[in-house]
Amino acid sequence: MDNLEVKVGSLVFKNPILLASGTCGYGKELMEFYDINILGGIVTKSITLKSREGNPNPRIWESYGGILNSIGLENKGLEKFIAEEIPYLEKLNTNVVISIAGEKQEEFYELAKELNNYNFSALELNLSCPNVDNGGMLFGVDKETVKEITKKVVKISDKPVWVKLTPQASNISEIVKGIKKAGGEAVVVFNTYLGLAIDWKNRRPVFKRVFAGYSGPAIKPLVLRHVWELYEENLLPIVGCGGIVNFCDVLEYLLAGATLVQIGSANLRDPWIGKKLVEEAREYFKYERVNEIIGLAHKNY
Amino acid sequence: MVRELFGEVISNVKVGIKNIYLLKIKIGEVVELYPGQFAMIKVTDSFDPFLRRPMSLYNVEKDICSFLYQVVGRGTEILSKKRIGEEVNLLLPLGNTFPKLNKQEKILLVGGGVGIAPLNFLINFYKDKVNFYSYLGFSSIVSEEIYKDFKEYSRELVISTEDGSLGFKGKVLEFLPDDLEYFDKIFSCGPSLMLESLWRRVKDKGKLYFSLEEKMGCGIGICLSCALKGRDRMFHVCKDGPVLSGMEVQFDG
Numbered sequence: 001m002d003n004l005e006v007k008v009g010s011l012v013f014k015n016p017i018l019l020a021s022g023t024c025g026y027g028k029e030l031m032e033f034y035d036i037n038i039l040g041g042i043v044t045k046s047i048t049l050k051s052r053e054g055n056p057n058p059r060i061w062e063s064y065g066g067i068l069n070s071i072g073l074e075n076k077g078l079e080k081f082i083a084e085e086i087p088y089l090e091k092l093n094t095n096v097v098i099s100i101a102g103e104k105q106e107e108f109y110e111l112a113k114e115l116n117n118y119n120f121s122a123l124e125l126n127l128s129c130p131n132v133d134n135g136g137m138l139f140g141v142d143k144e145t146v147k148e149i150t151k152k153v154v155k156i157s158d159k160p161v162w163v164k165l166t167p168q169a170s171n172i173s174e175i176v177k178g179i180k181k182a183g184g185e186a187v188v189v190f191n192t193y194l195g196l197a198i199d200w201k202n203r204r205p206v207f208k209r210v211f212a213g214y215s216g217p218a219i220k221p222l223v224l225r226h227v228w229e230l231y232e233e234n235l236l237p238i239v240g241c242g243g244i245v246n247f248c249d250v251l252e253y254l255l256a257g258a259t260l261v262q263i264g265s266a267n268l269r270d271p272w273i274g275k276k277l278v279e280e281a282r283e284y285f286k287y288e289r290v291n292e293i294i295g296l297a298h299k300n301y
Numbered sequence: 302m303v304r305e306l307f308g309e310v311i312s313n314v315k316v317g318i319k320n321i322y323l324l325k326i327k328i329g330e331v332v333e334l335y336p337g338q339f340a341m342i343k344v345t346d347s348f349d350p351f352l353r354r355p356m357s358l359y360n361v362e363k364d365i366c367s368f369l370y371q372v373v374g375r376g377t378e379i380l381s382k383k384r385i386g387e388e389v390n391l392l393l394p395l396g397n398t399f400p401k402l403n404k405q406e407k408i409l410l411v412g413g414g415v416g417i418a419p420l421n422f423l424i425n426f427y428k429d430k431v432n433f434y435s436y437l438g439f440s441s442i443v444s445e446e447i448y449k450d451f452k453e454y455s456r457e458l459v460i461s462t463e464d465g466s467l468g469f470k471g472k473v474l475e476f477l478p479d480d481l482e483y484f485d486k487i488f489s490c491g492p493s494l495m496l497e498s499l500w501r502r503v504k505d506k507g508k509l510y511f512s513l514e515e516k517m518g519c520g521i522g523i524c525l526s527c528a529l530k531g532r533d534r535m536f537h538v539c540k541d542g543p544v545l546s547g548m549e550v551q552f553d554g
C-alpha cells in the first residue's frame with residue numbers, strides 16, 4: 001500500500017488531498033493548469049435540479065485573512081451537468097465526488113436517483129450553503145432534517161453518501177450521530193461560516209442577501225477545533241475543510257483527526273495549490289504512512 | 302496557457318496626483334499577450350489580503366509588462382509600495398482580447414482614468430497600421446508619460462480633466478465628435494457611468510467594445526464571482542470577458 005493512500009468507508013484515495021466544491025469548477029477548468037488525476041479527488045460545484053443564476057453582484061469581498069462569498073449556487077442544473085460534465089468526469093482517474101443541493105428535500109432525492117445512472121465515487125450533500133433563501137444551511141442546522149435527508153438519499157443512491165456540515169449548527173456531534181445512523185459514510189467539516197461585510201464607504205451591507213459565507217485562513221482554528229472534537233467521539237470519518245493554504249495546514253488537519261482534507265479558497269489564489277500539496281505530501285510521507293498520523297495529536301498531549 | 306510568472310519590479314512610479322501609478326515588471330521571458338487581456342497580481346506572499354488583483358495589461362515590450370493602476374484600497378496600496386527589484390507573482394494571460402483590427406480602420410478609443418490601460422496596449426499593438434482617434438478623460442492632471450503613445454499614434458488626441466488641470470475642462474464624453482457612426486469600431490474602458498452613456502449614444506451597438514470590471518475571486522473561471530448580467534445571458538467577466546461587445550451588455554435603468 002502506498003504511504004499516501006487512505007480509505008474512507010468503501011472508497012480508496014490515492015492521497016488525502018481533495019479540492020472543495022465551488023472552488024474547482026467542474027474539474028475540467030483546472031486541467032489547463034495540471035493533471036487533476038494526481039489528486040485524491042475533487043468535489044464538483046454543487047448542482048441543483050434546475051439551473052440557478054446565482055446571486056446579484058457583488059459576490060465576493062475580502063476580510064482579514066479570508067473572503068466572504070455569496071455566489072448563491074449558480075450552476076447549470078442537472079440536465080446540462082449530465083450532458084456536458086458527466087462524460088468527462090466519468091473518465092477521470094481519481095475520485096469524483098458530486099455535490100448536490102436543493103431548496104426542497106425532494107430535490108435531493110430526485111438528484112440522487114438520476115445520478116445513479118452514472119459512474120462516480122460519492123455524493124456530497126450540501127446541507128450547508130449559507131447563500132440561498134431555502135434549503136442549504138437551513139437544512140443543515142436542524143438535526144432531524146439532516147438525518148431524514150441523509151437516510152432517504154442513502155436508500156435511493158447506489159453511491160456512498162457524504163454530508164457537508166455547516167458550522168452554524170449548534171449541536172454538531174448530535175448531527176453527526178444522526179448521519180451515522182442514517183448510513184452516511186463521512187462528514188465534511190465545514191462549509192463556510194456565516195458572516196457579514198459592511199461597505200463603510202457606502203454605509204450599507206456589501207451583499208444583497210446581507211450575510212455571506214466566510215472562508216480562508218481566518219477560519220482554520222475554528223474548524224480544527226470541531227475536527228478534534230468529532231475525532232474524540234469516533235463517529236464517522238472526517239473530511240477537514242477550512243482555511244488550508246499550505247502543507248502544514250494539511251498536516252494539522254490530519255493530526256487533529258481528519259482522514260481527508262478539502263482545499264477551497266486557496267484554489268482562487270493559486271490554481272496549482274492541489275498539485276503543490278500532493279507533491280509536498282509525497283516528500284513528507286516518504287517513510288511514514290498518512291494513516292499513522294491521522295488523529296495522532298490526540299495522543300501527544 | 303495560463304502561467305504563473307515571478308517577475309521583478311523595474312519601476313513603480315506615481316504618474317498622476319490622484320494616486321495613479323505606472324508599474325513595470327520584467328517577467329524574464331517573452332509570452333504571447335494580446336490587448337484586452339489581464340493579469341492577476343499577487344500583491345503579497347502573506348495571506349492577507351487573500352485574493353490576487355486583476356489588472357489590465359497597459360503595455361508589453363519584449364519581456365516587460367506594464368500596468369497602470371490607481372490606489373483605491375489595501376491591495377493597490379501594497380502594490381504602490383513595491384520597490385525596484387522586488388518580486389511580483391503574476392498569473393497571465395487571462396481573459397479574452399479586443400477583436401482584431403483591420404488595416405486603416407477608423408477606431409475611436411474612449412478611456413476614463415486608469416481605464417486607458419487596455420487601450421494603451423491596443424494602440425501600441427497596432428501603432429500606425431490603424432487610424433486611432435483617442436479621447437481620454439481624467440479627474441485631474443496626469444504625467445505625459447502615460448499618454449505619450451496615444452499622442453504618437455493617434456490621428457487625433459483629445460484629453461480632458463474634470464478640474465481643467467490638463468486639456469479641456471469637463472468629462473471626456475462632452476468632447477466626442479457628433480458623428481460616432483463614422484468610426485468602424487469604438488473601444489472604451491473606464492467608470493461604468495461613462496460606459497453607459499457612451500453605449501446610449503452609439504446606435505450600432507455591434508461596433509462598440511468595452512473592457513469591463515467585476516470583482517474577481519480567481520480570474521480563471523472556477524469560482525463564479527465575476528458574474529455579470531448581459532442582455533441575453535450571464536457572463537463571467539474573467540472568462541467571457543473582460544471585453545464584451547455593446548450587443549452583449551445590458552445597463553440597468
Ligand SMILES: Cc1cc2nc3c(=O)[nH]c(=O)nc-3n(C[C@H](O)[C@H](O)[C@H](O)COP(=O)(O)OP(=O)(O)OC[C@H]3O[C@@H](n4cnc5c(N)ncnc54)[C@H](O)[C@@H]3O)c2cc1C
Pocket residue numbers: 061062339352353354355356357358368369370371372373374375376377378415416418419513514515516517543
Ligand atoms: C479585468 C480587470 C482589469 C482591471 N484593470 C485595472 C487597471 O488596469 N488599473 C486599475 O487601476 N484597476 C484595474 N482594475 C480594477 C482593480 O482590479 C481594482 O481597482 C483593484 O482590485 C482594487 O484592489 P484594492 O485592494 O486596492 O481595493 P479594495 O477595494 O480594498 O479591494 C477589495 C476587493 O475588491 C476588488 N475590487 C475593488 N475594486 C474593484 C474593481 N474596480 N474591479 C474589480 N475588482 C475590484 C479587489 O480586487 C479585492 O478583491 C481592473 C479590474 C478588472 C476586473
Ligand SMILES: Cc1cc2nc3c(=O)[nH]c(=O)nc-3n(C[C@H](O)[C@H](O)[C@H](O)COP(=O)(O)O)c2cc1C
Pocket residue numbers: 020021022023045046069071073099126129164190191192214215216217219241242243244262263264265266518524525
Ligand atoms: C467562491 C466559493 C464558492 C463555493 N461554493 C460552494 C458550493 O457550491 N458548494 C459547497 O458545498 N461549498 C461551496 N463553497 C465552500 C467551500 O467548498 C469550502 O467548504 C469553504 O470555502 C471552506 O474552505 P476554505 O476555507 O478552504 O475555502 C464555496 C466556497 C467559495 C469560496
Ligand code: FES
Pocket residue numbers: 516517518519520521522523524525526527528537538539540
Ligand atoms: S473570477 Fe472566479 S470565475 Fe471569474
